[in-house]
Amino acid sequence: MYKQNHLSNIRVVLSHTTHPGNIGAAARAMKAMGLSRLYLINPRHFPDPQASAMAAGADDVLQNAVVCASIDEALDGVVLTVGMTARQRDISNEVSVPREAMPQVVQQAQTLQVALLFGTEMSGLTNEEASRAQMLVNIPANPEFSSLNLAAAVQVISYELSVAAQNYQPVEQSLQPAAHQQVEGFMSHLEKTLHEIGFFTTQNPARMMQRLRRLYARARPEADEINILRGILSVTTEYNGRLKARYQQEKDV
Amino acid sequence: MYKQNHLSNIRVVLSHTTHPGNIGAAARAMKAMGLSRLYLINPRHFPDPQASAMAAGADDVLQNAVVCASIDEALDGVVLTVGMTARQRDISNEVSVPREAMPQVVQQAQTLQVALLFGTEMSGLTNEEASRAQMLVNIPANPEFSSLNLAAAVQVISYELSVAAQNYQPVEQSLQPAAHQQVEGFMSHLEKTLHEIGFFTTQNPARMMQRLRRLYARARPEADEINILRGILSVTTEYNGRLKARYQQEKDV
Structure with missing residues (x-):
């Protein structure tokens, strides 16, 4: 029996795709392997006759495609995002191969929303x-x-995902990582807080935030943990606020 | 280290391809996975600007492509032919999945020529x-x-072939199957012989030959064994010839 194994919890996200034919061919590839949810971030041309021609029967995937204005919109509700890269990157995220990664994706997709994120044709x-x-x-x-x-x-x-879904054996799920927007909420809160407390004065903020992102990406915090982390940030700001107020008071005296 | 593992002994054979864009895209797919030898049986349009456009840097694969007039020409020198099928067929050949088949292909390709045979877009x-x-x-x-x-x-x-090549571990090669043209020589000899001896008078020759093909495909005879089988056929015909001659003699007496 052909097992779908919650493939409906998996979305394919194509970012800034240049050629509409590639969107259609991707839709066909997805449908043939049992995937149906396509998200498009600012595609150059969509809908487009070339996309429909290349979809060759996967028109439903195109018709139901969600066109988004930003990556955060495309990842709304997503708990695990898998980025496709053509090269080893200079960051400390581990890069794995499809055969190792896709069984993990299938396992997460049993209960959570997963995104497979593909960059542009030219530069990924x-x-x-x-x-x-x-x-x-x-x-x-x-x-x-x-x-x-x-x-x-x-x-x-x-294809790897489909094979992994066929071979999937349920295991105990230990971790319940937080959804994308919760993590992003935390990252924004963190950045704002670090600005407020003057942490960035001697640092490159963008680079530092990248490093912190990596760290929390590896940690995959749960929703409760995000709340704890944000609680710490709130207290930090309040503390900083009290310090400032006291300093102001002393200066005014 | 990226291991090629004799991928140069593997040819991709596309039969009667309709759209030249597919030939170009196939060339690109091959080259990205370390394959280089493309054979085209009666392509509708080739060479063609659409093929070159879709090859996107795999022009060398297209330039070196061998255009053939028949399947036997495309399989010249080949010892193992792997046919791609979109459906379960009503014949008794076993149909396997890529993950099981490609490691066998890589193993055979260590010493022998292998063909991966793809049919037309519409009907395979x-x-x-x-x-x-x-x-x-x-x-x-x-x-x-x-x-x-x-x-x-x-x-x-x-892709499956490339992964199999990366994971390949040499094992003892026990069988040295005969090349395609040797097997075809035997099949022609067999058919001719069966005609001569009057075997087909109560049989459907085409259907019977299909069944015999299957049997010998499963057996994967070695070159020596092909010689033995053809020896048997020769003797059969000679015996038959002697019988005829004797009958003629007796009649003439």
Whole structure:
């Protein structure tokens, strides 16, 4: 029997796709492997006749595609984001191969929303986009020609996912990581707090936030833990506020 | 280290491809996965600007592509032919999945020529073509939409092959199966012989030959064994010839 195994909890997110034909071919690749949920961040042309032509029967995937204005909109409700990368990155996120990663994706998708995030045809994910991922995946390729077509990459990943879904055996779920917007809420809160307390005066804020993002991506905090972390931030700000007030008082005296 | 593991002994054979864009996309998929040898049986349009556009840097694969007039020409020198099928066939050849088949392909390719045979976009392999394969492979797909694009199928198979090549561990090679043209020589000899001895008078020759093909495909005879089998055929004909001659003699007396 063909097992879907909650593939409906998995969305494919294509960011800033240039060629509409690739969107259609990706939709066809997805549908053939049992995936149906397509999200498009600022596609250059969509809907488009070329997308429909290449979808070749996967029109329903295109019709139900969600067009988003930002990555955060596309990842709304998502708990695990898997970023596809054509290269080893200079950041400390571990990069795994599809065969190792997709069984984990299937397991998470039993109960949670998962996003598979693909960058543009020319340059892949931006560092900003990759930093939204808790897991990075690289399709091993010929080192002399590692240029996979976008739809071909979607095909390989969807295929691995489908095989993993067929072979899935339920295991005890120990961790209940927080959803994307909760994590982002925390990251914004953290950045704002670090500004307020003057932490960034001797630091490069963007670079520091990237490092902190990585750290929390590895930790995969649960919703309760996010609340605790934000509680700490709130108290920090209040404390800082009290200090400032006292300083002001003393100066005024 | 990226291991090629004799991928150069593996050829991708596309039969009667309709859309040149698919030939280009297949070339790109191959090259990204470390494959380089493309054979085209009667492509509708080739060379073609659309093929070159879709190859996107895999032009060398297209330039070195071998255009053939028949399947036997494309399989010249090949010892193992793997036919790609989108469906379970009504013949007794076993149909396996890429993950099981590709490690075997890599193992055979250490010493022998292997062909991966893909049919047309619309209808896949003909029964005639499928009967040339010693192994049939089906990419598991959504039962409600099993329509993989030709280049997407080439991508999945090439990817599985590449992963299998990376993971390959040499084992003792026990069997040295005969090359395609030797097997075909035997099949022609067998058919001719069965005609001569009057075996087909109460049989459907085409159907019977299909069944015999299957049997010998499973057996994967070695070159020596082909010689033995053909020796038997020669003797059969000679015996028959002697009988005829004696009958003629007796009649003439």
